[in-house]
Amino acid sequence: MREFVSRVTRHRLFWPVAALVALIAINAIAQPRFLKITIRDGQMYGALIDVMRNSAPLMLVALGMTIVIATRGIDLSVGAIIAVSGAVALTIIDGSDTPDAVPTVLIAVAAAILVSLILGVWNGFLVSTLGIQPIIATLVLMLAGRGIALLITDGFITTVNSDPYKWIATGYVVFLPVAFLIAMAAVAVVSLVERRTALGMLTEAVGINPEASRLAGVRSRGIVMGAYIASGVLAGIAGIIVAGNTSAADANNAGLFIELYAILAVVLGGTSLMGGKFSIAGTVIGVLIVTTLDSTIVFLGVAPARSPVFFAFAVILVVLLQSPAVHRFARKFKTSKPSSVDEDTPTKAEVSA
Numbered sequence: 001m002r003e004f005v006s007r008v009t010r011h012r013l014f015w016p017v018a019a020l021v022a023l024i025a026i027n028a029i030a031q032p033r034f035l036k037i038t039i040r041d042g043q044m045y046g047a048l049i050d051v052m053r054n055s056a057p058l059m060l061v062a063l064g065m066t067i068v069i070a071t072r073g074i075d076l077s078v079g080a081i082i083a084v085s086g087a088v089a090l091t092i093i094d095g096s097d098t099p100d101a102v103p104t105v106l107i108a109v110a111a112a113i114l115v116s117l118i119l120g121v122w123n124g125f126l127v128s129t130l131g132i133q134p135i136i137a138t139l140v141l142m143l144a145g146r147g148i149a150l151l152i153t154d155g156f157i158t159t160v161n162s163d164p165y166k167w168i169a170t171g172y173v174v175f176l177p178v179a180f181l182i183a184m185a186a187v188a189v190v191s192l193v194e195r196r197t198a199l200g201m202l203t204e205a206v207g208i209n210p211e212a213s214r215l216a217g218v219r220s221r222g223i224v225m226g227a228y229i230a231s232g233v234l235a236g237i238a239g240i241i242v243a244g245n246t247s248a249a250d251a252n253n254a255g256l257f258i259e260l261y262a263i264l265a266v267v268l269g270g271t272s273l274m275g276g277k278f279s280i281a282g283t284v285i286g287v288l289i290v291t292t293l294d295s296t297i298v299f300l301g302v303a304p305a306r307s308p309v310f311f312a313f314a315v316i317l318v319v320l321l322q323s324p325a326v327h328r329f330a331r332k333f334k335t336s337k338p339s340s341v342d343e344d345t346p347t348k349a350e351v352s353a
Helices: 002-009 014-030 047-070 078-094 102-129 134-152 163-170 178-195 199-208 210-215 220-246 258-268 280-299 307-322 324-335 348-352
Strands: 038-040 043-045
Touching: 014 280, 047 078, 047 178, 047 199, 047 220, 047 258, 047 280, 078 102, 078 134, 078 163, 078 220, 078 258, 102 134, 102 163, 102 220, 163 178, 163 220, 178 199, 178 220, 178 280, 199 210, 199 220, 210 220, 258 280, 280 307
Parallel strands: none
Antiparallel strands: 038 043
């Protein structure tokens, strides 16, 4: 039994799951209605449903970030890509005579994803072909992307009234939010591609040692390019959802700081920033931790001025719970406890003598 418990606690997902369960338990104790879910008009409502819906954009961005980090890279441009994607989609819908028509929305969504793919190709080209450091290459688009979004919207916040488009972000299917189902579909596709094919192993090989993998015949440039393309496309889908939540394209605020939250979620899920080994399931749990923390701040009535301090404290606590150094110290402290045997009690050898 002890060996089983030890094997479970050493699993890479144990502490992320424990942190998420602890957060939910704290919320449930502080506010029992946190766990309450009601069904009205075929839709589920409640704090947990809000967590699921609000986690969708971050889930999509963090998935792409996981693949990029696995190749020993980083993508700081995802927030800007979200802004560009939303601007493209809403500008097309706003300029249409039939904003409520499904074909118009489909064209807008397809155009937004296509532009996001092109931006992902640009990032991949800078990193894989020109050899620019990922943090610098993506920083270029991080700064320029919002300017592109402002050009698309002519410097204004574009608003539209399109029920089919809004349904993408706020609609329900089988009692569950559409946005969350889109995120789960993306998780399933990425998991299938990365864990059921050789691509995942090759991605880890490139992240662990790019030069050795190149000498072994791995097309590292193509894999790195693919990682940034995937990150761009997933961020573009997230941008469609973000714009659908408010029916507005705000080039300055859409996706602001989401790249930092995505990196945090990926790290909380157990993926190393040094590249190589990565965990899709860990990223999903990390996103739920971050989103639950964010909801906890609102749900517990923390003042907006104090929310960053609360969030920082909670993140530090979660990181400490997952720290291998803390775990080693705890085990060392446990094994260094003095023996319960009385020092005056003679040993077996002394009795024999």
